[in-house]
Amino acid sequence: MIRCSVPRHRYGLPRRAHSVFAVALPVLAVLMAASIAIGSRPVPLAEVAQALIAYDPSNDLHLVVRTLRVPRSLLGVTAGAALGLAGAVMQAVTRNPLAEPGLLGVNAGAAVAVVLSASALGLTSMTDYMWFGILGAGFAGAAVFVLGRAHVSGTDPVRLVLAGAGLSVLLGAATAFVILNAGLDILDSFRAWSAGALEGRGMTVVQVMAIALIAGGGLSLMLAPDLNALALGHETGAALGMSPRRTWAFACAAVMVLCGVATAAAGPIGFVGLVAPHVARAISGPDNRLILPLSAIFGAAILLMADIIGRIIARPDEIAAGIVATLLGGPFFIYVVRRFRLARL
Known part of the structure; x- marks a missing residue:
């Protein structure tokens, strides 16, 4: 009888994963402190x-x-992790290195839904309008994916990014119009929120964000093997037992929850979901079982770092974390565009 011996790490996570997490988690802890x-x-x-x-x-x-810094830091960790995870799932399912919730209009869809619900229905609690954020993220994502033909094998990054950029501009203008023409209470509530500020949130918001991260993150991690198979192509993935439609459906559900609640809690923050997966992929390789959790860690670290920088450079005032994240992520976006030359994948 011939026995075939296969190294254990081929079925489990690579051995270097332990060292990667051993470094990444303490760095995140230092940033939280x-x-x-x-x-x-x-x-x-x-x-x-x-x-x-x-x-x-x-x-x-x-x-x-206890009342200000801890909730703010925990919100930065949970919202950043959600955006990093959502970006990694979007890049994997579309096989597009430029896919990101902010660039593809998902965050803008969640934002306009949140503002409209607050203005038209008088909702003031995040636990009330987060559902509208999830719906807005879903509708915007579906519109961009249809316009950019993201469901077709061999997605064209140019088409997808242009569709997302156009929808983001349209929805961003609608959000600004509603905020500027709403009452003073809505204007005061959402003025800092629209810039992606983390301050002023309580532990209730953090708890809701944590629940959404557990739900959306758990679903994303369950999809990791299917996303690995999808990276080989729809036909090859189907031959390996992966259902493209089911994978797309669950991936969209995860992105809706992660982006919708993150936007409702912290405002429309861009580029975190773009940078984190690329950093994770550069360290871990193409295995989504590593890319997804590392994207969550790096997304949390990036948003925390942006929030810290915003407090330092404008002390005693502050610059919103969303603005700093955009300033940091913009050059990285240009680098990714030049590196991949926006070629059809």
């Missing part, structure tokens, strides 16, 4: 630890840490 400590009023790390371990309500620094 910096996010809690840095601000218009710096808080020493020893005081941060004391506020987390032995909270004293009479200490104003403890109040700053």
Whole structure:
């Protein structure tokens, strides 16, 4: 009897995955600590630890840490992870290196749905209008995918990006029109939100964002083997037992949840979903079982870093994390365009 011995790592994750996560997770932890400590009023790390371990309500620094900095940092982690995951799923399912929720109009669709629900229905709680964010993300994504023919094997990046850019401009103008012509309460509520600011959110928003990340992220990770098969082409993937329609349906559902709730919680933030998957792919290779979780970690790190930079360069004022993320991601977008030369994949 002949026995065939196959190295275990071919079926499981590569051995280097452990070292990658061993580095990425501590870096994210350091950024979280910096996010809690840095601000218009710096808080020493020893005081941060004391506020987390032995909270004293009479200490104003403890109040700053617990009520302001911790929810803000956790929102940056969860929203950034959601956007990074959504970008990785979109790039995998369309086989397009330029696919990203902000560039393809998904975030803009969620934003206009959130603003319209708040203006027309008077919704003020994130737990109320997040459902409209999910629906808006779904409708916008479907429109862009149809216009850009993203369901066809051999997606044309030019067509898809142009469709997304056109829809983003249209929906962005609609969002601005609604905000500027709404009442003062809507204008005050969504002025900072529309720039992608993380401050002023409570733990309730963080909890909703965490639930959405668990649901959408869990579905995305379950799709990783199918996304690996889809990368070989629709015919080859189907021969390996992957259903293209089912994979597309579940991928769209995951992106809708991740982008819809992230936009409702933190505003329309672009380029995080573009940069994070490329960094993850450069480190891990083409295996989506590694790309997806690493994209979540790098997305969280990028958004936290953007928020920290926005607090430092304009101290004692702040620049919204969404604006900083755009300034950082814009040059990377140009680099990706030049590298891939927008050729048909």
